Amino acid sequence: MSLPIEDVLDALTGAILQDGRAVLQAPPGAGKTTRVPLALLPHVTGRIVMLEPRRLAARAAAERMAETLGEPVGRTVGYRIRGEAKVTDATRIEVVTEGILTRRLQTDPELTGIGCVIFDEFHERSLTADLGLALTLEVREALRPDLALLVMSATLDAGPVAALMGDAPVVTSAGRAHPVESRWLDVPVPKGQRFEAAMADLVARAVKESAGGVLAFLPGEAEIRRVAGMLDLPHCEIRPLYGALPFAEQRAAIAPSPGRKVVLATSIAETSLTIEDVRVVVDGGLARRARFDPGSGMTRLVTERASRAEAAQRAGRAGRVAPGVAWKLWTKGADGALPAHPPAEIEAADLTGLALELALWGDPEGQALPFLTPPPAGALEEARDLLHGLGALEDGGITGHGRRLAAMPLHPRLAHMLAVAGREAATLAALLADRDILRGRGADLTLRVRALADPAAFGLGRGAVARVSQEARRLRRIAGDDLRLTPAQHAALAYPDRVGLRRTGDAPRWLLSGGKGAKMDEADALAGERLLVVTDTDGHPREATIRQAIAISEAELRAIHGNWIGWVDLCAWSRREGRVRLRRQERFGAIVLDDRIWADAPEGPVARAMLDGVRELGLRPSAEAARFLARVRLLGLFDTDEAALLDSAETWLLPFLGGIRSAEEWRRFDLLPALRARLDYSEAQRLDTEAPGAFLTPLGRKIPIDYASEQPEISVRVQEMFGVTRHPAVAGRPLKVTLLSPAGRPVQVTDDLPGFWAGSYADVRRDMRARYPKHPWPEDPREADPTLRRKSRK
Structure with missing residues (x-):
């Protein structure tokens, strides 16, 4: 043809x-x-x-x-x-x-x-x-x-x-072999209808209204099985087609059929394959992609809208051998909202294998190679970090161990496990490299190992495990000598960053050695385990749900990763506790295997940790310290803004924090000595001369000067200022004086005391004499002696 x-x-x-x-x-x-x-x-x-x-x-x-x-x-x-x-x-x-x-x-x-x-x-x-x-x-x-x-x-x-x-x-090359007619929905799928139900309805309609075999595109195996269960097409042969299906069943799906056939397929059928009796395509418009999060080191499968390019590929399957029809589970108007192309895998995938290949090629960062899309720098750096942890890289270059890993047809994690543990790890490597044979039946990896040995006991057909068993046999041939390790130790070799320590509390939640969180269904058999090796999750970047794991004892962990377990002295401010936290912890990555009080912590680190607490709590100056800062601000000796003070706190505050370890002690801390120490001798002299902290009254009393407002001010009893004929000043400016009655109430505010004596004092005297007859109110206060006493008795 x-x-x-x-x-x-x-x-x-x-x-x-x-x-x-x-x-x-x-x-x-x-x-x-x-x-x-x-x-x-x-x-x-x-x-x-x-x-x-x-x-x-x-x-x-x-x-x-x-x-x-x-x-x-x-x-x-x-x-x-x-x-x-x-x-x-x-x-x-x-x-x-x-x-x-x-x-x-x-x-x-x-x-x-x-x-x-x-x-x-x-x-x-x-x-x-x-x-x-x-x-x-x-x-x-x-x-x-x-x-x-x-x-x-x-x-x-x-x-x-x-x-x-x-x-x-x-x-x-222009044109298809045969034309394909596109048919869209008249209205969008109702919001309450499940995708699988809508897809089953459209497949049934396509079978009824179109001639020839049908190829329906679904995002994954689970959707294929659900749609197959919903279809009632007694005159059609329904065939699944996805990557994990045994080859014999894949071949049966693409082989010609004597009757009418409906193939429910993933993207495996988008390209290269010709299913000869297919005349009809039903496109669900979804695609499942792997998204790698370099921050968590985990890959997450996400279901997204397919691109226009993918939709064109799928529709083309209907025109391979005869004119066809492409039914689409979206409206024609929604076509324009589809992305033009799917993202390149290099933009979103786990780059550990790529990083190993680049190092083996001699270009660890891939900068010399002509990539159509360069690998993202952050993801590539995370991949190299993992390879360093596996011993595959050293100082950026590949090691002999790394060369051995690159030669194995496995992800570097699993290759490392096989290379170190030997043939006994082949079964677990094959299981972890393939799809989960017991998906949805608990997280315990040991169940998968047992299912391989006895599939019937777990309700599995031989075909379900044949591919994994065959791969395990192949891997045994390329593995090294056995180390006699347990399956849990095998898993820990491959996933050193996913050893999980159970958090406190009733909920089954773990902190992973790589620093991320993970959780599990409370009904799972592993929910009570203290230590796990997590081998598969849903990839959620904040707290992933565990899909596969295996329990490991602390002794097993120490036996293989003892070199990475060590004591760490922790001296840090704890916001939750409101104090400096002093602990000695034995750690494997982010998890703490042993935790003790650090009783003899040196003062230097403690003070630095307390300074972190000060930055969180704020300076909280006392009234006296606040007046000092106002005086400094008036003369411009240093920046008194709180943010600026905290930025430079290492130089002026840190030396004074000895012995301070909690928020309660900080509330009682006197900030003034530390602030004063910021000034050298000449600055301190200038401050006390030009902006003194207090006004000395004629009676020798020191009254604090308030510098908080625009004009420095004091409050003082009228009688205490008798005899003062020159108005007081600070920093070359008149001091605002609030004159008080014997009861301490303001009677006059002035910045010209001689003018007050000569002017409105007479009115104040007349009013005050009636209210406070026992206190002196001389006619000429300029000639009177200052006093705080009442009139003497006669």
């Missing part, structure tokens, strides 16, 4: 022959996966390696090309995926999953015997594809200018990729 891609094969071949590189844009169903490698074969010296994002797609593409040649797989066309290979010395086209190319590049950077590398479905922007392209571009630049390079995509914007490849020519 003629396919649209054939119209551009000559142009594509010419671009590869002339430039050695090209970008091919071809819509879904154009035939690029199976026709392009065969078209290039006569023009390439050496082997063609084509990358596919998924094992099922790699296998299916190789089988289809071999069928076109009338040969068995493994002769001219073969494939290589994790744990399986069908290639011979005669193989010229090798279809591989993306990680296979990375391993080959790391062991043989010249790609000996390979003449062309093809990146298929590059629009998916997987992390391994981005890394593989960056490495291959560097190899072509430095070692293999003859290496042909082709990037193929259905929906990717070709411009940036072509520019990254040195302005590679872009070849575009």
